[in-house]
Amino acid sequence: MNHTPTRLLDVCEQLLCQVDSVDEVTVRRLATAAGVTPSSVSYHFGSQERLIVATAERVYRRLNQERMSLLSRAVQRRFPAPPELEEVIAALVGPSVRWSLDPNSKYRVLAHFNSMSQRGKNPEVYRAIIEGVEHHKAFMAYLRQLAPWLDDAAIGWRMSCALGIRSQVTRSRVRNEVLTNHAIDFSDADEVIARIVEVVAPMFRRPS
């Protein structure tokens, strides 16, 4: 019951949330917290790195579920008419922004995963998550419907832009505050999401 692999995942998730740097998550701390020995990590997951990736994968799935939930809610609200563009964008970037500002969320797991994946140590370990864009396809379908004058490349490119702006918010809060002379409250999720929607929505509006 509650066997070692899942307990390691739980402990790893919890530890990643408490910690400031991913380096503080050592295989010995993990093992002690889980009541096992360090070698168990290598045995069950192959390496500490893969344990963290597996942990992040689980959290990432929950984030994407929230995105999809918001998207389908936006769709249902207007069905059979197309959804509101603003709501689709908010569904895409909203969960990340909200999680990143909620101290009780598991967003730190994803933040640490990102910083690890950019270290480029073992690219193949991260490829599954990095290149996983299936749920993005769902957004593409509705955005294509809302902006039929844009081709697929343009839609995908604008989605990348939206995600880039999202990342700038979740990653560089202090820098954004300095750039805006502290006139924008980047700890207010709703305000930040509204600001993102404000600049992203016009990308999908028909040029005049």
Place this chain on the structure above:
Amino acid sequence: MNHTPTRLLDVCEQLLCQVDSVDEVTVRRLATAAGVTPSSVSYHFGSQERLIVATAERVYRRLNQERMSLLSRAVQRRFPAPPELEEVIAALVGPSVRWSLDPNSKYRVLAHFNSMSQRGKNPEVYRAIIEGVEHHKAFMAYLRQLAPWLDDAAIGWRMSCALGIRSQVTRSRVRNEVLTNHAIDFSDADEVIARIVEVVAPMFRRPS
């Protein structure tokens, strides 16, 4: 002549460019390449981390010089009329994009620096660079002139958006290619810069 600190900086810069992961830059490899002993790193820079930060700071200065050079060229071209909005944006995001795609540039140093700063190990070491936005103020001045109907917060926020899109391009190339079904060539700097300008410029245009 060519004393140890500068030689360590040079070796570190060169090594960071050759390597895929910053973990491969060990204090012993640095010392061997520089013809000194590992303890020299701690002696001259306090820690290996600070040596890398100092190395990145030097490269970062060169990047900002190129940005400022492009900006002043854009200004001179139209003086005393205000510069072209597209050129200002290209000056802001262009150097990063071009460097990130040029294998002979020192961009990898900055990439590794970013991945280190996001590990959050010793935030105070990176603050000077992260929060250094003096050169951004120069861009703000001209953007304010080009879009006087925007307040300072809106200008700064749109600059953050532009930089976020820039980062998305320099950091997640494969992901962008997947999202756009490989219909955009993200290894073509000029095309990428044009695409960025295309979505960012309207943020500063007067709403209709």
Place this chain on the structure above:
DNA sequence: GACGGGTTTCAAACATCGTTCGAATTCCGA
């Protein structure tokens, strides 16, 4: 109910990492 093979766990060892420390060496102004 005892056996036995596969699965899991453990303790110990290993190589490598960044840093520290004291002694040796070099440098340079008086």
Place this chain on the structure above:
DNA sequence: TCGGAATTCGAACGATGTTTGAAACCCGTC
């Protein structure tokens, strides 16, 4: 030329992730 400061070195330290072989455990089968 001398002497104190700056620099370099080699060795050691604690900590890291992983590997290894032996012990323990689990569970279907005789």
